[in-house]
Structures are given as structure tokens and as C-alpha cells.
Amino acid sequence: MAYYLVLFLFTAILAWAHNGETKVSKSFFFAFCLCIGLFVGLADMLGGYDRYIYSEVFERMHESISEGVVFSQSFLSFFGKEPVYGLINDLIAFFTPNRYVFILVYTLALYVVYAINFYKNTKNPFFALLIFEG
16 A cells, blocks of 8 residues: 555656646656556556456457457457457457456556546646546
């Protein structure tokens, strides 16, 4: 828990230092977001009920992919209303069967999306990140 508090305080200091008047370095902000994504992705490997469910579905999708079946009945039952999420699962499963790599790759991808949107749409992306963390 202490690591999360340190991360939150560090983000708060960066948000205060870049109060909207100074331009935030794009490379620094993206590197910071990737570090947070790495921290979260590696920490999520320890568990959480939702992560176990996602991982179980991922492993079942990997079994289908290894048999050469991309769209099966199980795909439709798991991802009937979220086909893009299912296709992303299939894409990751095509490269690795490891559930921990799946969690890490997905987390890093989401943090890249967050970083792009926070940087592009706010004056102080660190403050937006702080709100997101909170």
C-alpha cells in the first residue's frame, strides 16, 4: 500500500509543478505513464478476482487459437457484445499463452491510451492522471 501512496504523492507533486502554465514534456509524461502502467500491470499479477476471470477466459481463447479456430461458440459466448475486446485477446493469445503477459500487455496498452488522451485534451496531464489515480 505504501508504494501506491508514494506513487500518488509523486504524481501530485508533478501535477502541482506543472500547473498549466508550463508545457509538460511529452516524452517525460509518456515515460511516466508507462512506468505507472508497468507498476500496475506487474502488481495485478498478484491477483484480484476480476483479473482471474479475465485470465481464465484468455487461457480458453488461447486453446482455441492454438487449434486454429478464431471464432468459435466459446468466443461468441464470452465476447458476444464486446467483439473487439475478444479480438484483442485473440491477438495476444496468438503470441503467448501466458496469462501474466496478457495482463501486462493489456495494462500497458490502456495506459498508452490514457496518456495520449490526457496529454492531448488537458492543460495539465499530470493533474488528469492524479484524478484518474485517485
